[in-house]
Amino acid sequence: MDVQFTPEEIAFREEVRTFLETEYPAELRGKYSRDEYSKEDFLLWQKTLHKRGWGAPAWPKQYGGTGWTATQKYIFQEECARAETLPIPPFGMSMLAPVLMAFASEEQKAHYLPRIIEGTDFWCQGYSEPGAGSDLASLKTKAERVGDHYIINGQKTWTTLGHFADWIFVLCRTDATARKPQEGISFILVDMKTPGVEVRPIITMDGGHEVNETWFTDVKVPVANLVGKENEGWTYAKYLLAHERTGIAGVARSKKGIERLREIASVELDAGQPIIRNPDFAKKISELEIDLTALEYTELRTLARESQGKGPGPESSILKIKGTEIQQRITELTLEAVGVYGAPYFRGFPKDGDNMFPIGPDYAHLTAPMYANMRKTSIYGGSNEIQHNIIAKMVLGL
Amino acid sequence: MDFSFTSEQDMLRDTVAKLVAQQYDFDTRRKVAKSDAGWRPEMWAQFAELGLLGAAFSEAEGGFGSGPIEAMIVMEEFGKGLVIEPYLQTVVIGGNFLRHGGTDAQKEELIPSLIGGETIFAFAYSEPKSRYDLHDVSTTAKKDGAGYVLNGHKAVVLGAPFATHLIITARTSGGQRDTGGVSVFIVPKGAKGVTTRDYPTVDGLRASEVYFENVAVGAEALVGAADNGLALTEKVVDNAIAALCAEAVGCFKVLNEATISYAKQRKQFGQPIANFQVLQHRMVDMFMAAEQAASMTFMVTLKLDEADKARKMAASAAKVQIGKAGKLISQDAVQIHGGMGMTDELNVGHFFKRVTMIESQFGNTDWHLRRYTELSAS
16 A cells, blocks of 8 residues: 555656646636536537547546546546636536446447547436436336337426537336336437427526426437337436446545635635634634545545446445535635625626626635535435435445 | 555454454453453463564564554454554554664664564653643653653553553653653663552553652663654654554444444334434444545555654544544444443443543544644644
């Protein structure tokens, strides 16, 4: 065991850092911290990575992966967080792709995977429904087989970035007579341009538009878009969720978040001195940072197990629970640090061209909306209570 | 970066695990803790025979391994058996004082006999009023010719009843709370003027109040530089903290396994209590706390040779995490065991008491949180 980086790993870090300094698109700089992004921004970043041969670090080499070691991937994550690059949306890259690799036909793999890595298609996820949240298997969206097509009817919700998406992977009920709710579900790929697909925005309490309702009315989809076997979709859905959890820890981004929190707390005054010198506040930062260190080493242990060929197991639920708690706590303390300037609300204000007076420090502008927005993390991807159930059942055998 | 163990390290773990399983079952441990001697010298001899006392020393030092990782492995397995014998005091603390501060003569004299099982250390650092500050030292060592004369009172010196030698922090200059002026000495416990009052501790170990009255020692008793012993002491104590974290991780594993298996067999309202979600989630929290604690133990063990600030922050971070995890796991283990968890008959209470004592050993959670915070601002 050791935690020293080898000279090769240090050289790799330099290589990544140089790449990000020189190749990260100028028009994307600063967008991550301003929480601004468009579909084109995400795809441009993906194309840039692909051009460098780094389009899919987590994929196996045969599909265009980098063949990096776990340590290299870790370094890459750290450097991207440090440079505040846009994140890579997980829907195509880390949710759908592993399912395709494991269960799709050769034709499907050959068609869809390159389009993900090249930054051609933007994907979204059609899992949750108004009546199927944590109890996902109770989903009702129906796909009826008619000749060479499925006819899909129903409603999905919380479709993150659905308004950007070219494609959606949808869990549908294909056998209404199955004995158990988990049976009779299929995993189907749908072109968002198909007639009958309608996306309606949901505005969240932070004022942002991230999630949507996606409605399906007599949507006609070729049978060739079924992944794996009909009625076996639950197996694929669970496989996807296990993969989703490994990336969800967000250690590198959280490290950067704490760094920013410390910077802010070093200039915000409390009783006449930087609030970071207030022992009560400083203690909260320390506890948060210590929790993050523990999470980081738990993730490293998980990666080490994976690199020995043991896939992500149910213990990856720890990463989800702790990772999201930490992400939430960072935004909570940042809001606390900015004091009164947490109140002004800037989304859509001031109108273009108004630059008369600065209203508080720039770093304060998004703190309250971010705090509000991050409450989602302990709800999505299988709520943290569901993660507790998973560990109880799968790891502890309860 | 690499998180795998070598095959020698795996073998070491197997050896210790087997020894604990075969010779350190709970009933035996309980009997030994209550016996007059309070430990088993023959067990210590067995540790020596099996090479456990040399596992944390490099081959150049006369040992069989390389250091902190081996100590971590041994301590975790010892934690599972609530091992009483003073491995922490002797191998981790004594060994590291010699390794990082010992003169060649001290190493030659003491390391082979330590590995052989003849030399046993106890670490006399805390005082009735010093609480957790290592620099808060009122015990004095006055220069007297080439040597020194020691006077003072050291509090709750763990393992002192079993020790052949005491490692003592004493003030050679400055005031009681000055960071400079602290020196470290090794003194045979039988030296003239050393008096001990031995007693059991709540977690089944033994300790002593140690009094020094005009104890004359030669210059060769000094470990490290005179007046500059604090940095050395902090480094050794950080090593001890890493080992203590490993011991705690061993305790956590036993507590969690015991709790889960009890919850599966204990029936109330016509079903095993393990079926109740409110208990399931508590047990998941215990499991996660233990995993995070294990991760932090890796972290601190791997950072013991880093520069002072990084090492100290690592040790304090780990101690905070282990302290919090310990409270959660030990309290919930007792709670889920219900009335049975309260009894002396069941092992759970004994692990509870050991974990509680670990929380305050070498500084409690608050103390380390403060140290971490001060270091991160420096």
